[in-house]
Amino acid sequence: xxxxxxxxxxxxxxxxxxxxxxxxxxTDFLLFVPILFAxxxxxxxxxxxxxxxxGMTLIIILxxxxxxxxxxxxxxxxxxxxxxxxxxIYGVAGILVLGIxxxxxxxxxxxxxIITLTFLLSSISLPIWILGTENxxxxxxxxxxxxxxxxxxxxxxTLTTIGxxxxxxxxxxxxx
Numbered sequence: 001x002x003x004x005x006x007x008x009x010x011x012x013x014x015x016x017x018x019x020x021x022x023x024x025x026x027t028d029f030l031l032f033v034p035i036l037f038a039x040x041x042x043x044x045x046x047x048x049x050x051x052x053x054x055g056m057t058l059i060i061i062l063x064x065x066x067x068x069x070x071x072x073x074x075x076x077x078x079x080x081x082x083x084x085x086x087x088x089i090y091g092v093a094g095i096l097v098l099g100i101x102x103x104x105x106x107x108x109x110x111x112x113x114i115i116t117l118t119f120l121l122s123s124i125s126l127p128i129w130i131l132g133t134e135n136x137x138x139x140x141x142x143x144x145x146x147x148x149x150x151x152x153x154x155x156x157x158t159l160t161t162i163g164x165x166x167x168x169x170x171x172x173x174x175x176x
Contacts, residue, residue: 005044005107006165010158013040017157021150031065033150037157038064041101041164045108056104063100067093082130087123094122094160101164109167118163125156 020036023029038061046053071093075086098118102110129152 004170006168006170009041009044009165009168010161012044013037013161014154014158016040017154021146021154025146025150033153033157034065034068035061037068038097040161041108042105045101045105045168047107060100060104064097067096067100083127087126090126090156091119091123094118094156094163097160098164098167102167107169108164109169111167114163114167117166118160121159121163122156125159126152129155 016036016039017033020033023032023036039057042053042057042060046056048056071089075089078085095115095118098108098115099110102108102114133148133151
């Protein structure tokens with residue numbers, strides 16, 4: 001069975017996002033979320049010697065932590081509206097995560113199409129989450145503490161990863 005690098009990246013980041021969120025929920029140490037989320041893309045896509053891979057991954061982690069907390073602080077500091085302003089913040093945060101990964105990982109293309117797609121996916125995570133939690137009556141998602149606190153972050157991380165993954169160069173098959 002041959003798993004594509006793109007699918008493996010999405011799966012890895014999704015699992016790391018959930019695991020980081022569970023750790024943060026259990027320990028009240030929110031840094032677990034951006035740290036574990038930031039590991040997934042370089043883990044799968046960075047093709048460097050181990051020392052360089054660790055160094056570049058640490059840079060991605062530090063920048064991701066900064067992006068993560070700044071976007072949260074900016075979004076909660078301004079009380080304009082429920083959808084548009086926070087969505088723009090999270091869209092820009094998605095582009096910044098794409099940017100740091102694209103600058104350090106050769107196989108990730110940074111072009112207008114991928115930047116726009118990542119922005120759109122990252123920015124729609126909040127409206128989708130709000131509409132879903134307010135209008136889905138099968139299960140009251142707001143009543144589950146873990147989902148209430150970390151669900152939107154997991155959705156944002158997943159959609160941002162999908163945008164980034166669309167920029168990963170597909171390997172060319174050998175035709176020998």
